[in-house]
Each structure stands twice: as structure tokens, then as C-alpha cells.
Amino acid sequence: MSRGNLTYPFSAVMGEITAKRALMCLLADDRLNGVLIKGPSGTAKSVLVRSMTALTDRSIVDLPAGTGDEDIFGGIDFERAVKDGSSVMKGGILSRADGNILCIDNINLLDPRTLNSIMGSLSSGTVKIEREGISAEYPCSASVVATMDPLERDLPESVADRFDICVSMTVETDAVKRGDVVASVLDFDRDPESFARRFVGDDAEVRHKIECARSLIPSIKVTRRDIQDIVTICTKMNAVGHRGDLACARVARAPVCLGREGQDNRRRHTRCIGHVPPAQEEAQAQIQDKRGRIRDIRRCARCGDLR
Structure with missing residues (x-):
């Protein structure tokens, strides 16, 4: 959830302590093989993931549903080809995700073949592409956060096993807490800047904790x-x-x-x-x-x- 350049603050997401801690672990240790967040539609999975922007200098690179293979892995740079006749390759989403955080919403709805290729590239740290007889390789070292609704389609075991952390987000059933969630979202919609300022200190504290953890983990x-x-x-x-x-x-x-x-x-x-x-x-x-x-x-x- 975002309004202009503002995203919903991490600390403003109510409850979901387990999911928050999972994302903090991922930001603290780059060697972890990703976080998979399961939950029904409307449980703020994507909102929580994108709220990480306040906790890290790394960019969140989205892999939208329905994206073609060339946009994901890369392909021939047709602009260059038209401009000067050269045949060169350009990277795709995975190339842009190198050193950043790759967010895959509804990962279970991706084409299985494409999904296996994505996970293989992330596992090896390299994207290998071949188009029209031209081959190229690009580095792809990214932290992965994926979301899914288990009711829509199962995720293949071979893919699920590649995530070191898997957490579930549930529907809030307490009427008072549900009301608090609605009130917070309406406040954010009404005045995003004022709402975000209320949580700057809390998010800064979480970020500091993550940075301290990053320095301690090697020991x-x-x-x-x-x-x-x-x-x-x-x-x-x-x-x-x-x-x-x-x-x-x-x-x-x-x-x-x-x-x-x-x-x-x-x-x-x-x-x-x-x-x-x-x-x-x-x-x-x-x-x-x-x-x-x-x-x-x-x-x-x-x-x-x-x-």
C-alpha cells in the first residue's frame, strides 16, 4: 500500500509479529534463502513486504504476475539493434534485483517452468540467457520475499523447499482489532505524510536493531x-x-x-x-x-x- 512515494510504515502494520520477525531476519542475514509468506487475500502480506523500504537501503524489485520470460531473464536489446545494428543482450528483472530484494507476489500462480528457472537462477546466483544465438550471463544475488494464498493453488514442494523461512498471516477475527486496522488505513489514506511521521521513530528503531544484528551475525x-x-x-x-x-x-x-x-x-x-x-x-x-x-x-x- 503506497500513496505517491510513501509506503505504509512497517511499524504501523498491526500484529503479525511472526511475519515481521521473519523479514527482519532476512534483512539481517543476506545468506538466508528467502521468506515465504502465506495467507488469505487481504491479510496485508504485500503491504508488509513493501513496508521494508524504511528498514533497508536496498531496493524492492517487483516481479509482477504475467511478466514474460524476456522481461524476467533478459533478452536482445532491440533499441540498440534498431539504433546501430548491434546485437547485444540486456538484463531483465532478475538483473535489476541483483544486490536488492526481489518480491514475488502470488508466487504459486506463476508458470511452473518459469518459476523453476527463476529459483534456479537465484540459487546459482547467475542468470544465463540465450537468444538468437547470442549468450550472456548476469549476476543475480538477491534476497527473495514471496507471498501466496494457499487457497488459490499449492506451491510445488521443490520450490517451497528453497525458502529458509515460511510464515503464515491470518485473518483478524477480533472486532476491536479489525476496527483499529480499518481506522489506521483510513488515516493513511487521508494524510499519508502525517501518518508516516508518527512511525518514523519506531521504524528507525527496528532498522537500528537489524543493522546491529548484521554486525553481530558473523561472530x-x-x-x-x-x-x-x-x-x-x-x-x-x-x-x-x-x-x-x-x-x-x-x-x-x-x-x-x-x-x-x-x-x-x-x-x-x-x-x-x-x-x-x-x-x-x-x-x-x-x-x-x-x-x-x-x-x-x-x-x-x-x-x-x-x-
């Missing part, structure tokens, strides 16, 4: 003990393969650094484990039986569907 080590906790819980949750284990290990450091400095963070390296709803109630009970460290882990930020 945080996921210990062998932490890894064993991750593996144990992923096994009990029937996670297939090692992607879930690796996602938890990667995500573990960011929530620690976004927390209070100076505390004993060793217990909290594996916070993202609690984000995964177990496949069976029995698995849930087994995890709850592990006291202390794992109880703390389950209580923290939610990171996604491990498969």
Missing part, C-alpha cells in the same frame, strides 16, 4: 550441540532430506542477534525449530517433553514448513 557460531538439537527435532517432524536441517541452522543466528545483546544466546541458536507444525500430534508431544532449551526454541520466531 555467532552454531555449535555441534545446537546442530544435534536441530537434527533431533527435524527427524521427529519427519523432515525429508537435509534442507530442513540446513534451513534451521542458517536461520538460527539471526533471531539471536535481533534479541538483547549480552544475554546467554547459546540456548537460542535454534529458535526457528518451533516454527514448524509437526505432522502428527505424537511428534508435538515428543518435542514438548524436551524441557529447557527446546521449550525456549519452540517459543521463538516461526520459520516454516519443513518437509
